[in-house]
Amino acid sequence: MDLRIVGWRYKSIRGMRDVQIQLGDVPAQWTLIQMPNGTGKTTTLTLMRLALSGETPDPQTVRSFRPDDVTESGEFVLRITVDGDNCWLILQFDYVEGVMRQFTSRASLDSGGYEPGRRLKRDLQDLLTKDFTRLFVFDGELAKSIRDLSKDEASKSIRTLYQLDRVAQLRQAAQRILETEQEASVRTERGHSNIAGRLKTAEAKLRTLKTERKELEESRSQLRQSIAALDVKRQERISANEGLGERLKGVTAKRADIAASLALLTSQVAELSRNPAAVSEVILVRLHKLAERLQKLKLPKTTSSEFFHELAKAPECICGRPIGPHEKCQIEARANEYLGHNQVAVINAMKEALRTSAADPAVLAERVEQIKGLMRQRKQADHEFDRLCAEREEQGDDQIESIRIELERCRATFDEQERKFLGLTATSKADQQSYGVDWNGNIPLCEKQVAEAKAALTAATNTMRLMEQSTFVQNALHLVEKRAYEALRDRVQTSTNIKLKSLLPGEGIRVSEIGSSLMLSTDALASKDSVSEGQGLAVAYAFLASLFEDAPYGLPFVVDSPAVSLDTLVRREVAELIPSLFGQAIFFVISSEREGFAESFYGRPGANFITVQTGKDGHTSVETGIEPFKAFHSDEDEPQAEVGV
Amino acid sequence: MSFKHHKQAPAFFQKLMPGGPGRFDTQFDAYYYCLMCGLDRRLLGAESDVGEEFVKDYVQTYQPYADLIAGLLVDAELVRINIPLDDVKGVERKMVDLLEPVSASKLKTEGLALLNRYAAGGFNVISDAFAAPPQSLEEFFITYQALWAKAADPVAEEASDER
Numbered sequence: 001m002d003l004r005i006v007g008w009r010y011k012s013i014r015g016m017r018d019v020q021i022q023l024g025d026v027p028a029q030w031t032l033i034q035m036p037n038g039t040g041k042t043t044t045l046t047l048m049r050l051a052l053s054g055e056t057p058d059p060q061t062v063r064s065f066r067p068d069d070v071t072e073s074g075e076f077v078l079r080i081t082v083d084g085d086n087c088w089l090i091l092q093f094d095y096v097e098g099v100m101r102q103f104t105s106r107a108s109l110d111s112g113g114y115e116p117g118r119r120l121k122r123d124l125q126d127l128l129t130k131d132f133t134r135l136f137v138f139d140g141e142l143a144k145s146i147r148d149l150s151k152d153e154a155s156k157s158i159r160t161l162y163q164l165d166r167v168a169q170l171r172q173a174a175q176r177i178l179e180t181e182q183e184a185s186v187r188t189e190r191g192h193s194n195i196a197g198r199l200k201t202a203e204a205k206l207r208t209l210k211t212e213r214k215e216l217e218e219s220r221s222q223l224r225q226s227i228a229a230l231d232v233k234r235q236e237r238i239s240a241n242e243g244l245g246e247r248l249k250g251v252t253a254k255r256a257d258i259a260a261s262l263a264l265l266t267s268q269v270a271e272l273s274r275n276p277a278a279v280s281e282v283i284l285v286r287l288h289k290l291a292e293r294l295q296k297l298k299l300p301k302t303t304s305s306e307f308f309h310e311l312a313k314a315p316e317c318i319c320g321r322p323i324g325p326h327e328k329c330q331i332e333a334r335a336n337e338y339l340g341h342n343q344v345a346v347i348n349a350m351k352e353a354l355r356t357s358a359a360d361p362a363v364l365a366e367r368v369e370q371i372k373g374l375m376r377q378r379k380q381a382d383h384e385f386d387r388l389c390a391e392r393e394e395q396g397d398d399q400i401e402s403i404r405i406e407l408e409r410c411r412a413t414f415d416e417q418e419r420k421f422l423g424l425t426a427t428s429k430a431d432q433q434s435y436g437v438d439w440n441g442n443i444p445l446c447e448k449q450v451a452e453a454k455a456a457l458t459a460a461t462n463t464m465r466l467m468e469q470s471t472f473v474q475n476a477l478h479l480v481e482k483r484a485y486e487a488l489r490d491r492v493q494t495s496t497n498i499k500l501k502s503l504l505p506g507e508g509i510r511v512s513e514i515g516s517s518l519m520l521s522t523d524a525l526a527s528k529d530s531v532s533e534g535q536g537l538a539v540a541y542a543f544l545a546s547l548f549e550d551a552p553y554g555l556p557f558v559v560d561s562p563a564v565s566l567d568t569l570v571r572r573e574v575a576e577l578i579p580s581l582f583g584q585a586i587f588f589v590i591s592s593e594r595e596g597f598a599e600s601f602y603g604r605p606g607a608n609f610i611t612v613q614t615g616k617d618g619h620t621s622v623e624t625g626i627e628p629f630k631a632f633h634s635d636e637d638e639p640q641a642e643v644g645v
Numbered sequence: 646m647s648f649k650h651h652k653q654a655p656a657f658f659q660k661l662m663p664g665g666p667g668r669f670d671t672q673f674d675a676y677y678y679c680l681m682c683g684l685d686r687r688l689l690g691a692e693s694d695v696g697e698e699f700v701k702d703y704v705q706t707y708q709p710y711a712d713l714i715a716g717l718l719v720d721a722e723l724v725r726i727n728i729p730l731d732d733v734k735g736v737e738r739k740m741v742d743l744l745e746p747v748s749a750s751k752l753k754t755e756g757l758a759l760l761n762r763y764a765a766g767g768f769n770v771i772s773d774a775f776a777a778p779p780q781s782l783e784e785f786f787i788t789y790q791a792l793w794a795k796a797a798d799p800v801a802e803e804a805s806d807e808r
Contacts, residue, residue, distance in 0.1 A: 263666060266782040270674065273786075274706055276713045279681050280793040287713060290720045297733045299740070339737065342746035350719075350744070350751070353712035368790040371783050422659070430649075430697040434656035 001123055002554035004081045004584050008048070012074035013093075014067045015040030019620045021610065023586075028608035031586045032598050034629055035612045041560050041588040045137055048558060050100070051078040051089040053133040054118035054125075059098025066095040082121055089118060127553065132160045135544065138559040155514060158488050161551050167481040171474050178470040181463045192460045199453035202439070206446045209424060213443060216421045223414040230407045237400045238392050251384045258378045262371065269367045278359035291354035300339050300347040308335030489514045495546035496539075503538045503573045511543070518543060534566045541574055548582065557582040561590060563597035571596030591633050602626065648676055649761045651768035652696035657778045667782055673704045676764050678789060680714070683767030684721045685793075690765025702749045715751040718760055719743055 007023050010016035015038075023031055035041050043065065050057060065074055074093040079086065086107040093100050103114035120128065135157055159165055235252075239245035277284045294300075312331040316322045323331070339347070392400045423435035427444050439445040497510040508523035509531065518539065520528040531539065541562075548555070563571040575597050589598055601607040609629035614620040623629075650672070658675045661668050669675055676699070683690065703711055719740055728735040743756035750757055774792055779785040 262783050266667070266786060269786050270670065270782070274674075274677070274710065276681060276710055276717060280685070282685060282793070283681070283717065286720050287716060290716055293730060293736070297731070297736060299733065299737055301737075339741060340746075343741060343744065346744050346746040346751055347740055350712045350716050354716045357713055365790060365794075368786050372787055375783055375787070419659070428697070428699070430652075430699050431655050433652055433696055434650075434654065436656075 001121065001552070002081075002083055002583065003124065003556065004554075005048070005556045005558070005586060006079045006081055006086070008044070008079065009077045010040075010047075010074075011076070012067055012071045013040070013043065013047070013065050013076055015043060015614065016620060017067060017618060019612070019622060021612070021622060023608065027584055029582075029584060029606040030601055030604070031584075031608045031610065032601060032629070033586065033588050033610045033612060034591060034594075034598075034632055035588060036614075037590055039612065039614050044588065045558060045560050047076045047091065048078055049130075049133045049137045051076065051091055051102070051118075052080075052128050052137065053130045054102060054128070055130045057100055062093050062098045062100050063095055065093055072096050082124065087120070090114060124553075127160070127163070129160065131156065135161070135547070136555045136557050138544070138557065138562075155485070155489070157547055158492060158514070159485060161547060161553075162484070162488050163552075164481050164485055164488075167477050167484070171477040171481070174470045174473045174477070178463075178467055181466050192457075192464050195453065195456045195460045199450065199457050202446060202449045202453050205440060206443070206450055209441070209443050209446055213421070213424050216417055216424070220414060220417050220421065223410050223417070227407065227410050227414065230403050230410065234389065234400060234403045234407070237397055237403065238388050240397075241392065241395065244388055244392060247384075248388055251381055251388065255378065255381045255385070258374055258381060262374050262378070265367055265371050265374065269364060269371065272359075272364045272367065275357075275359050277357040278361055278364050281361045284357065284359065284361060287354045287357045291351055291357075294347070294351050294354075300344040300351075304344055305335045305338040305340050308332075308338060491550075492543070492546045495549060496542045499542035499545060500539065503542055503570060504535060509535060509539070511539070534570060537562075537565055538570055538574065554583045556584040556586060558586045558588075560588045561593060562587050563593045564590065566597075568596035572600055575600035594630070598629075602630075647698040647701045647757070648673065649695050649698050649764075650676055651679065651690060651694050651765040653694075653772070654679065654696070654768050655699075657768070657772055657775075660778060660780050661782060661785060669782070670706065671704045672699050673707055677707065678785075679767035679771055680760065680764040681767065682770045682792060683763035683765070684717045686766070686770060687721045687725045688766030688770065689725070689759070689762045690767075690769060692762065694765045694769075695761050708749075711749070711751050714760075715744060715756070718752070718756060718763070721763065722759065 004027055005023065006025065006027055007021055009020040011018055021033070046061075047065070049055075065076075067074070072095055074095065076091045076093075078089045078091075080089065081087065088105040090103040090105065091100055092103070101116075102118050103116055104119040105114050106119065118125070159168075235248060238248045272278050277287055308331050311317065312323070312328045312335065314323060317327070389400055389404060419435075422431075423437045423441060424443055426432045426435055426437065426442060432438075432442055432445060435442075437445070439449040493511050493514050500510055501508075509520055509528060510522070511518050512521035512527070513519040520531065520539065522528050544557075548557075563574060566574060571593075587598075601609075609624070609626045611623045611628045611632045612620060613623075613632065654675060655662065655672075658669070661675065663669055663671055682688075707714075722739055722743065723736060726739075728739060743753060743759070744751055745753040745756065750760075752760065770792065771789070774788055779788070
């Protein structure tokens with residue numbers, strides 16, 4: 001991927017009122033822009049970094065671009081090409097609010113309009129971070145931190161440029177996926193075994209409950225048979241006596257008749273009592289009273305809310321007075337106090353039902369009295385039956401007594417087992433609640449518990465597997481990252497030292513280690529902790545040149561005053577070294593850097609010279625060509641201190 | 646919203662719940678007998694006593710009486726919250742609050758929730774009246790009828806309401 005700077009334009013920016021710099025559609029490999037000190041070189045580099053990195057500056061930085069107190073807004077547009085495609089990165093400044101808004105305009109866009117934010121091709125979008133942009137839109141401060149042992153710019157640079165950060169991101173993604181899964185399932189092996197234990201317990205309980213159900217089914221069936229057999233046996237014992245047998249027939253027939261009459265009567269009572277008016281005189285009176293009350297209160301009113309809603313829309317009231325906005329509002333508000341058509345209808349229906357509700361509660365009471373009578377008869381028949389049994393017992397039939405006792409025991413056991421069985425098999429929540437059973441005593445609930453534990457265990461097992469896989473992937477990625485970094489670091493170090501040999505031949509300064517930073521040594525010193533500014537700059541250039549040598553990206557190299565702190569000899573070396581490393585290099589120089597540095601480019605094919613000058617009237621002129629470049633001189637550009645290396 | 650028993654009602658009526666001759670035709674029968682008692686005594690059960698839904702709407706046998714049951718609820722609520730007889734707006738507002746034209750039960754959600762609480766209150770009255778859960782329908786009807794015989798004298802009550 002190849003990124004080139006094609007030009008830029010300032011509008012109402014400090015030092016640059018309305019200026020455009022054009023490097024041509026196919027920019028020269030080397031552009032030297034001569035600008036006097038204090039006319040906007042640092043500002044330009046800052047603006048380029050903001051445009052390329054997409055970072056958001058603080059209000060103080062935004063206001064630092066303000067040309068005067070009157071100007072409220074400004075703009076900087078950086079035109080670049082990415083693999084030959086044009087792209088404009090636009091920064092708009094609101095000096096009053098202290099905010100910057102960024103837009104992107106791309107030739108490929110049909111609309112040709114501004115898109116909010118910085119929109120580059122995906123790889124560049126991720127690559128051009130704030131820190132990384134400082135490496136090629138070169139920040140002089142970086143040269144100092146490169147050799148500062150407390151910073152880690154050197155290793156960070158290697159990691160960023162060769163995208164080792166991506167490997168770290170991949171590692172974090174593997175961890176993130178695992179954590180998400182763990183959030184939903186279990187975090188540890190202990191959690192996994194807890195779930196497995198829960199399932200085991202639930203499955204064991206279900207087996208026990210099912211066995212219990214089977215036993216209860218069998219037992220109840222046996223009890224039913226026993227009760228029936230005991231009944232038959234008892235009747236047989238009574239019938240064994242001729243006289244008693246006849247009486248037994250009579251009692252049995254009487255009991256059957258009573259049972260049939262009771263069934264009929266209870267069914268009639270059930271039917272009758274479904275009408276609330278038939279249940280009691282109290283209810284009947286209340287129903288009629290409510291109907292009367294509604295009648296008395298004239299409820300529901302004959303006027304419905306719909307009438308008033310309609311009226312509110314009319315231009316005048318039914319009394320002929322006009323309905324203005326105020327009246328309309330009032331009518332609408334009060335309309336809601338009236339019932340709607342539907343509500344009127346339901347109240348009318350209810351009123352009618354209340355009014356016509358008719359039943360004679362005495363009939364119900366009479367039927368219940370009949371039931372009472374029948375029950376008395378049944379009791380008598382039962383007593384008669386018991387008497388027959390007793391008489392048989394008195395006649396010396398011991399078995400009849402034991403049959404009776406056994407029958408009572410069987411019936412009690414059956415009732416108890418019936419309740420247990422119903423609780424064990426209840427399926428509705430209401431029944432489970434009323435029997436007071438949970439999954440420990442109810443088969444459907446226990447089955448649900450087993451299913452839930454199974455699902456949880458499956459999820460936990462998958463999570464455990466994922467944890468092993470994630471750990472493996474993370475370790476592998478860590479190793480890849482470590483080894484790749486070491487290999488790249490060693491290559492950059494070797495290459496840097498080769499360049500330093502020719503740049504700084506005297507002392508034999510070299511990079512002894514790229515750890516958290518660049519550690520330097522010389523022929524005589526194992527650790528060289530302090531270097532001059534010029535030496536530092538030379539080390540930084542050698543390092544950057546080596547760093548970008550095999551980079552997968554073609555990036556422009558933009559540097560401010562590249563040689564001002566170097567002596568003439570080193571300037572020539574730097575001038576030889578840097579240009580060959582970049583497909584495009586833009587040097588912002590002052591007139592004093594012409595000697596040794598800029599003059600090395602005179603006559604080179606592919607070198608472009610631009611001179612930017614701002615007059616006392618604030619007007620800025622831009623001249624292209626080598627002659628104005630050579631001829632320009634500014635007293636303010638004398639170097640403050642030339643540093644020998 | 647739907648009809649809900651008192652939490653203990655299914656167990657109490659276990660021997661009478663549908664499932665053969667000599668039992669209720671539907672679970673709604675048990676609910677209805679409790680409801681009538683609760684409405685008669687204007688006795689609201691605790692919300693926490695109300696159990697799970699057993700049926701969504703009126704069963705067929707009770708549909709003809711939906712209007713009357715709604716009327717009894719309105720009547721019970723007017724007395725419970727003490728709305729004077731001549732307060733037209735109060736009575737009308739209460740009816741608007743409780744009644745829902747498009748619902749099969751003719752009641753709004755709030756109305757049905759109150760109905761369930763009256764049924765729960767009625768269950769407390771019934772279960773107190775029985776020494777043990779009823780074992781047969783005939784036994785239930787005799788005790789249930791006795792509860793109504795004990796209820797307030799309608800003539801005396803009418804006189805009291807007029808005051």
